[in-house]
Each structure stands twice: as structure tokens, then as C-alpha cells.
Amino acid sequence: MRELTPKEIVRELDKYIIGQDRAKRAVAIALRNRWRRLRAPAEMREEIIPNNILMIGPTGVGKTEIARRLAKLAQAPFIKVEASKFSEVGYVGRDVESMVRELMDIAVSLVKAEKAAELQEKAKSLAKEHLLDILIPPPKTDNEDELERISRSREKMAKLLEEGRLDERTVEIETRESVVSSVEIFTPAGLEEMGVNFQEMFDGMFPPKIKRRKLAVPEALKVLENEELSKLLDYEEVVEEAKRRVEDSGIIFIDEIDKIVGKGETHGPDVSREGVQRDLLPIIEGSNVMTKYGIVRTDHILFIAAGAFHSSRPSDLIPELQGRFPIRVELDSLTQKEFERILVEPQNSLVKQYKALLASEGVELEFTRDAIKEIARIAYEVNSRTENIGARRLHTVMTNLLDDLLYNSPDGLPGKRVVVTKRMVLTKLSAIVKDEDMTRYIL
Numbered sequence: 001m002r003e004l005t006p007k008e009i010v011r012e013l014d015k016y017i018i019g020q021d022r023a024k025r026a027v028a029i030a031l032r033n034r035w036r037r038l039r040a041p042a043e044m045r046e047e048i049i050p051n052n053i054l055m056i057g058p059t060g061v062g063k064t065e066i067a068r069r070l071a072k073l074a075q076a077p078f079i080k081v082e083a084s085k086f087s088e089v090g091y092v093g094r095d096v097e098s099m100v101r102e103l104m105d106i107a108v109s110l111v112k113a114e115k116a117a118e119l120q121e122k123a124k125s126l127a128k129e130h131l132l133d134i135l136i137p138p139p140k141t142d143n144e145d146e147l148e149r150i151s152r153s154r155e156k157m158a159k160l161l162e163e164g165r166l167d168e169r170t171v172e173i174e175t176r177e178s179v180v181s182s183v184e185i186f187t188p189a190g191l192e193e194m195g196v197n198f199q200e201m202f203d204g205m206f207p208p209k210i211k212r213r214k215l216a217v218p219e220a221l222k223v224l225e226n227e228e229l230s231k232l233l234d235y236e237e238v239v240e241e242a243k244r245r246v247e248d249s250g251i252i253f254i255d256e257i258d259k260i261v262g263k264g265e266t267h268g269p270d271v272s273r274e275g276v277q278r279d280l281l282p283i284i285e286g287s288n289v290m291t292k293y294g295i296v297r298t299d300h301i302l303f304i305a306a307g308a309f310h311s312s313r314p315s316d317l318i319p320e321l322q323g324r325f326p327i328r329v330e331l332d333s334l335t336q337k338e339f340e341r342i343l344v345e346p347q348n349s350l351v352k353q354y355k356a357l358l359a360s361e362g363v364e365l366e367f368t369r370d371a372i373k374e375i376a377r378i379a380y381e382v383n384s385r386t387e388n389i390g391a392r393r394l395h396t397v398m399t400n401l402l403d404d405l406l407y408n409s410p411d412g413l414p415g416k417r418v419v420v421t422k423r424m425v426l427t428k429l430s431a432i433v434k435d436e437d438m439t440r441y442i443l
Helices: 006-014 021-038 063-074 098-135 144-163 198-205 217-232 235-249 269-285 319-323 336-344 350-359 369-385 392-401 403-412 422-434 436-442
Strands: 053-056 078-082 170-177 209-216 251-255 288-291 294-297 302-307 327-330 364-367 417-420
Touching: 006 021, 006 063, 021 053, 021 063, 021 235, 021 302, 021 327, 053 063, 063 078, 063 251, 063 302, 078 098, 098 144, 098 170, 098 217, 098 235, 098 251, 098 288, 170 217, 209 217, 235 294, 269 319, 336 350, 336 369, 336 392, 350 364, 350 392, 350 403, 364 369, 369 392, 369 422, 369 436, 392 403, 392 422, 422 436
Parallel strands: 053 302, 053 327, 078 251, 251 302, 364 417
Antiparallel strands: 170 209, 288 294
């Protein structure tokens, strides 16, 4: 886990998210507390529970982005799930434990990629040696002159290989293939994972199949490199490290938690909604979840929940679940001024994205300050008059504004410079904004 102070975390989040200072502060403290817990005395470490966070605010104000960026900063396994996709055990839908299993899958992939990167050079070296053995087979004699001759030949061949002068040559290599290449299991809804790795089970029962393939030298080298890498990787070590990361630094972001608030009725869908809350409770409180990698404890996973709470309140959640989210942060609706900043300031701002996209076609795209203000004004006005979808409205407005340019740029604009002005914005979008029916349909 990166050793960032809360102020440094907020500064990093500021690069991508405009405003929402209270939410940034809350998640920065929560993340730093995880770092502090790992350095606490062993007997106290297990007792320190994470400060789970409930973010309340309309769509498009940055709730998901804050959680996603936080996970990147922590270099921690992260998954986003939607509470509305879950159902109570016994109903049709996904069971809540699946989010822990998916988080573990993500962690294994993450650790595997890291370990593979560390072993890449060694795997390359072994693959080259293997390929040289194919090109110049080792001697079957102890004759010193013969050994010396083959050694010189291998050195020459290694040099040719390094210089790429063997790239046109074809070699025959042996590859190992699993006898059971794929296993598909059909299960009832909600049982999408059996918790058993059938591939490994069958691989242990049947020896791998040897297949001979003729490939160009670069392709053969890549195949051999992958084989050597799989031999070098300690799968048990990967799983153990992934499990440790999930249990100590995993982050689960539960979006749309307001959608599982029941209205107190004793029949119909509300029964299942409250059932989902009850199913979530033990996982957030801390329990053991069976995965195909073994049992995973959820006691110290950080849970961040978010919801708009338009037609309900956080106090409508069952009391026990409310208690598991001690930190509550209300996110503000975005103003026109913040829309202007969102368009240009973040490192991944829409203006920077469209500039990069059109630069690939040889088109230099520029926006005047007045054009930025007008785009922000239109997005804010449409949000006020129709459904408020926050900063996501900027995507729709920008796409409609640049529609012709994006469509025509491959055919006749290479080497051109296009300046988007306030007048251009008004010409393109004012008719749509004035007509309420068109606004609802197009923007």
C-alpha cells in the first residue's frame, strides 16, 4: 500500500475530481487508517475495523470516480457492484457473496501480472536457451573438440537471434496442451461459481497433451517464453498474496444502495430488497466467504456504498446496516462553474480527451474560453430542466457538438486546426436546447 498522507491523497484525487472536498477528505482518512492499522501492534490490528463510508448524492457528481481513483492510489484490489443486481437467497438474481469471489479473482489477476512482470526477463532468457537447443541440439558426446565447436556455433546463433536475423526462419516446437481445454457448467441463477477449479482438477487427472507446431522464430520465442513463465510462476504464492491483499486492503464499492431500501411492506419486491440488506450485513460486518481459492475473510475489506436517495433516506436502511457505515458524506450537486472546471482541469478532462482523439487524425482542436462557458451553461440548463445526471451531461453535449467534426475528420481535415467558439456552440446546440422535446430526446 502506498504511504500517502491524507493531504497527498486529496491532492491526487483533485487531479481527476472537481469539488466534493468533504468526500475526498473522508476517503483520504479511511485509506490512511488502513495503512495505520497494518502498523499497529499485532494484538490490536485485528480489533481495528475499517471506517466504511456511505456517500449520498445525485448521479454524476463523482461518487464512483472517487472510489475508483482511491483504489488506484492504494494499489488495492477493487470492484464496483450495483446493489440492485443482487437478490435475497432463494430469489432469482446474484447472491451477495459473489462480489467477494469476484474481488478475489481480480486480486489473483493483479498479483499474477505483477509476478509475471518480475519474472519476464528470466523467462525470456530461458526461452532463448530453449530455442537455441532446438536450432542446435546439445551434443551427445563428451568429445572436447565437438563440445567446443557446438559452443561456438551456439554463440553465433545467439548473436543472429539477438540481431533479428533469424526472424524469417521457421522452427518446429513442442507445446503442452491441457486434455480438457474448457469446462462449462450450467447452474441455477445466483450460483455462478461452484467454488471448485475444475480445470486444475482435470489437469491433475490427465497428463498434458504434447503438440508439435511449426512457427516463425519470433512467434516460437513468444510461445516458449509463456511456457517458461508459467513454470516459473508459483501459483500457490500468487493466491496467498492475492488473498492477503483482499483481506487487508480490498475495496468494494456498492453503488445504488438506495435501490434496495424497502417501504416496509410484507409482500412483493420489498421483501427481497430488505432480504438483500440482511444478506449484505454479515459480509460487511465480517464473515468468511468460500471462493475457489479458499476461504476469504471480509473483516477488514473497506466498503464504500453510494446512492442518490431521491425517494428514500439513509435512515430507511435497516438499522444494523446503517451502523456498518459510520462515515456519511453528502456530495453536492454540480454548479455551472464546476462544469467549466470539469471540462478543462482534470488530467482526463473531456476537452483533453477530444483533443487527443482528433490529433490521431492530424486535426488540432482548440476551445475558446467563451465556448467552454457556453458548453457548461447548456449542460447545466439541460440538467435543470430535465433529469439531473450531473457531469455525465457534458459527455452528451460534447458528442453532439463535435458530431460533424468526428464524422468528417478522416476524409478531409488532416493538417487542419479547428477552433470551437461560442458562436459555433450556439449554432450547433441552441435549436436543440430551445425545444424541450428535442432536449429530452437528444441531450
